[in-house]
Amino acid sequence: MKLYMQKRCCGIIAVICLVLIVVFVLNGCQGQKEKNDLPAASKSSFLMDTIVSMKVYGEKPDKVIEEAFQRMREIENEMSVTLKSSYIYKINSNPGEPVKVDSDTFRVIRKAITYAEITDGNFDPSIRPLVSLWGIGTENARVPARSEIEEAKRLVNYKLIKLDEEEKTVVLQKPGMGIDLGAIAKGYAADEVRRIFKKHRVEHAFVNLGGNVLVVGGKPDGSPWVVGIQDPRRERGSVMASFKVKDKAIVTSGNYERYFEKDGVVYHHIIDPKTGSPARTNLLSATIICDDSFDADALSTSVFVMGVDRGLELVESLNGVEVMFINKDLEIILSEGLKNKIKVLNQDFKLVGNDNDEQI
Ligand code: AMP
Ligand code: MG
Numbered sequence: 001m002k003l004y005m006q007k008r009c010c011g012i013i014a015v016i017c018l019v020l021i022v023v024f025v026l027n028g029c030q031g032q033k034e035k036n037d038l039p040a041a042s043k044s045s046f047l048m049d050t051i052v053s054m055k056v057y058g059e060k061p062d063k064v065i066e067e068a069f070q071r072m073r074e075i076e077n078e079m080s081v082t083l084k085s086s087y088i089y090k091i092n093s094n095p096g097e098p099v100k101v102d103s104d105t106f107r108v109i110r111k112a113i114t115y116a117e118i119t120d121g122n123f124d125p126s127i128r129p130l131v132s133l134w135g136i137g138t139e140n141a142r143v144p145a146r147s148e149i150e151e152a153k154r155l156v157n158y159k160l161i162k163l164d165e166e167e168k169t170v171v172l173q174k175p176g177m178g179i180d181l182g183a184i185a186k187g188y189a190a191d192e193v194r195r196i197f198k199k200h201r202v203e204h205a206f207v208n209l210g211g212n213v214l215v216v217g218g219k220p221d222g223s224p225w226v227v228g229i230q231d232p233r234r235e236r237g238s239v240m241a242s243f244k245v246k247d248k249a250i251v252t253s254g255n256y257e258r259y260f261e262k263d264g265v266v267y268h269h270i271i272d273p274k275t276g277s278p279a280r281t282n283l284l285s286a287t288i289i290c291d292d293s294f295d296a297d298a299l300s301t302s303v304f305v306m307g308v309d310r311g312l313e314l315v316e317s318l319n320g321v322e323v324m325f326i327n328k329d330l331e332i333i334l335s336e337g338l339k340n341k342i343k344v345l346n347q348d349f350k351l352v353g354n355d356n357d358e359q360i
Pocket of ligand 2: 298300
């Protein structure tokens with residue numbers, strides 16, 4: 001069975017079009033006798049602006065799945081930028097006012113600010129004014145005038161988000177500012193789903209939130225999960241490479257996720273806060289593999305903005321984090337720890353910078 005994800009491109013008139021499959025879990029154990037004949041259940045549902053799927057092996061898997069979906073709904077209700085009842089909506093609508101938030105929202109904003117610091121502002125949770133100006137993924141997508149970009153850019157500065165640890169309040173220090181957790185909230189949700197799996201002693205499971213994949217353990221037969229990477233040029237579901245993992249988060253950011261084209265130029269949804277425009281880094285996608293989805297999500301967006309050289313430098317400076325880039329020349333660039341671990345399935349893609357260029 002092959003499971004795949006599609007991400008929604010949502011217009012103002014609520015036209016839903018399914019557009020994205022980023023990372024797949026290739027569940028190759030069909031037909032095999034599963035460990036201890038464990039009960040298994042799976043479910044897919046639309047949530048957090050994407051399709052979420054999961055599969056759980058263990059006792060009462062349906063109950064575990066329901067609890068996991070309930071938790072994701074809770075996180076969405078807290079952190080959505082568009083739901084009027086969310087804490088983020090409240091913060092964005094009350095600049096200058098300390099807004100009390102729940103502990104989830106506080107943690108995610110704090111983590112996002114940490115990544116803004118680590119990446120010298122290439123990742124910036126105060127990106128909202130630029131995201132709404134470009135409107136990518138909505139009916140209002142357009143190329144703004146330079147003056148509009150400059151104006152919105154002045155409102156993007158994570159240093160003007162002030163947190164009060166004691167009071168659990170958040171203040172935006174400039175009118176017009178806005179927080180957008182679209183690059184990190186799904187990662188947090190995936191880790192929370194894992195926490196629920198562990199609470200119920202689930203040892204084999206995966207969850208896929210529109211390309212944010214997290215696998216628990218290996219497959220029930222003891223072998224690793226096989227994760228496929230989306231071919232950035234092809235229809236959703238085309239895998240160009242795969243690798244084997246246990247207990248990892250795998251998150252891809254790609255220029256094909258949400259975009260529009262004008263005069264032959266592709267304008268995608270990942271914005272470089274320094275230019276105020278979609279990041280121009282010669283990349284089609286960046287995939288991060290590490291222990292926690294929270295980090296993988298923030299980092300995949302970060303390194304997509306930073307590009308190969310600075311992105312690799314960042315990843316190599318962090319423990320237990322690996323990256324796979326695909327550039328516009330269809331070259332695959334890997335961090336040290338991934339070398340010789342990737343199986344390239346489509347020979348249009350070439351591994352570069354590997355010592356022996358071995359393709360497994
Ligand atoms: P992802 O798909 O995880 O790479 O996240 C992309 C989403 O994060 C976009 O749709 C925006 O909502 C938001 N975003 C865009 N650019 C940035 C950035 N430079 N830093 C933080 N969030 C961003
Ligand atoms: Mg991200």
